[in-house]
Amino acid sequence: MGDLKLMKGNEALAEAMIRAGCDAYFGYPITPQSEVLEYLARESEQRTGMLAFQAESEVAAINMIYGAAGCGRRVMTTSSSPGMSLMQEGLSYIASAELPCLLANVVRGGPGLGTIQPSQADYFQSVKGGGHGDYKLIVLAPSTVQEMVDFVKLGFELAEKYRNPAMILTDGAVGQMMEPVELFDQMPRRTVFPEWATTGKKPGQERRYITSLHIQSEKMEEINHRLQAKYKKMEENEVRYVEMNTEDADYIFTGFGLGARICMKAMQMARENGFKVGLVRPITLFPFPTKVYNDLGARVKGILDVEMNAGQMVEDVRLSVNGQTKVEFYGRMGGVIPSPEEIYEHFIKTFIEGGKK
Amino acid sequence: MSEKTFVDLESEIEGTVTRESICLEENLIYQKPIDTLIDTPMHYCPGCGHSTAHKIFMEVVAEMGLQEEIIGVAPVGCSVFAYHYMNVDMQEAAHGRACAVGTAIKRVMPEKYVFTYQGDGDLAAIGTAETVHAANRGENILVIFINNGIYGMTSGQMAPTSLAGMVTTTSPYGRDTSRQGYPLKISEMLAPLPGVAYVTRQSVHKPNNVKRAKKALQKALQYQKEKRGFCMVEIVSNCPSNMKMTPLQSNQFVEEKMIPFYPLGDIKTPEDK
Secondary structure (H helix, E strand, O other): OOEEEEEEHHHHHHHHHHHOOOOEEEEOOOOOOOHHHHHHHHHHHHHHOOEEEEOOOHHHHHHHHHHHHHOOOOEEEEEOHHHHHHOHHHHHHHHHHOOOEEEEEEEEOOOOOOOOOEOOOOHHHHHOOOOOOOOOOEEEOOOOHHHHHHHHHHHHHHHHHHOOEEEEEEEHHHHHOEEEEEEOOOOOOOOOOOOOOOOOOOOOOOOOEEOOOOOOHHHHHHHHHHHHHHHHHHHHHOOOEEEEOOOOOOEEEEOOHHHHHHHHHHHHHHHHOOOOEEEEEEOEEEOOOHHHHHHHHOOOOEEEEEEOOOOOHHHHHHHHHOOOOEEEEEEOOOOOOOOHHHHHHHHHHHHHHHHHO | OOOOOHHHHHHHHOOOOOOOHHHOHHHOOOOOOOOOEOOOOOOOOOOOHHHHHHHHHHHHHHHOOOOOOEEEEEOOOHHHHHHHHEOOEEEEOOOOOHHHHHHHHHHHOOOOEEEEEEEHHHHHHHOHHHHHHHHHOOOOOEEEEEEOOEEOOOOOEEOOOOOOOOOEOOEOOOOOHHHHOOOOOHHHHHOOOOOEEEEEEEEOOOHHHHHHHHHHHHHHHHHHHOOOOEEEEEEEOOOHHHHOOOHHHHHHHHHHHHHHHOOOEEEEOHHHO
């Protein structure tokens, strides 16, 4: 068993980064995730020699990620919504050049400068592409501080396995809350780098270059086919989700991250009042757990999707359910966190009272 | 004593020079750097300064024995394909971000040499922030800055370094400084920063200038070896295609118009630091 500590989400994320043998972090301060860089600036270099670098902007930070990842280093950046928007161009290049790296978006309410309060309104941006071109990120959605830690390790593993950027999509509440966490043991930083990394031309070998430019459309289509095949493999092998009380469920509550965590409480309230409610919480938002929704859709009376946005993941839930059952949405926006009571009330109003009409 | 003309020379050597003899080592007057520059046709327009700049820099890399020690960053612009010609490990950066990419490469591999190769649109417009901050942090990298005062790859739009009054496709009546701002002297702007070790402005439009530019590139890599800080070699260059000139005319333009505004020579050396 690893160390047990009481930690703030953002600091736990930073601690996990050091322990995961990360080589470098490049970031720019933005609320509500500035603790990440602050923590690393205090700790990382002394403990493992890991570089913690404050860039001049998020635009620079993501391109530094490109540069260091291109040298085969294990690298990570974090930001929050407006900053993550600035990183989208760089992410598209990283995805195209197939450079593994890990990002965390500690989401705040938008659009625009918005608010510094927690939100889940960047689902579309994270899951559907965000930048230009056909590409996908591996997206992990933690609902606890413990998962912030675990998903750093998992995120690096998946990113490196697929040579693809991975993202932890969390929010200001998980980033700021304190919870007990079990930390994994310190992993060594790597000393051998991948065979594609630009670490200086080796004698007798071809030079290596990292690029996303392929002027010939046939060549670019070939690259696209390769990427799509990779995403398909992720869909086959990497879907992760949590199911609770679904065996006997008449209704399903669903959501991701903090939204799902609040749904758990609402599910308990429903159960106490005699309604058989279960819960599905996707851990990977891409690849999306399509099958579990499709299977449940065939046998439950309805699904209530709860998010801290205007209804984003619900589109994927509806596509997965494919009209087999009713899918309703309840959301709060702009940094407002829904309470279990209002979710329960909405469930009663929509499915129980509405269902009697 | 009058200089010999080409005709004199031709008649003098007639009969003594054969197709085979001109390839003999002792008769070579021009040679591509053998291993550092890839033997392939370049996409650059005839007469463009890029190919000369590529060649002399790759000569320097070969002569200093750095082929295995150096990592380059290509920009967006005409030299986007620099990695097709330079036989060293390279990364292709997003438009303007070469200094950020170069910073990261150097920071994770401080024992290696790092250079960026950027044009004026890339470095002095969209990438100004990354350039200034890399310079100000004293990043121990070499920035090769090709300044031809125009956007080449997108076909002749106004660059931040276009001269006042210069006609481009987006300043068809000449660059009007009251509306379109003044040409930016990036080298002079960066030189005062304490992190900057070496800034020099060179050109490749005449043989002597090519030699001087090569020397400057050599010095810059030597300074990088000595960890002196940020080095930039600006090369004032031409763009025959977009200036709608012959290569010779475009080099005359460099001589007569560009260099008076962008004077050649060292702007800062480590001794001034």
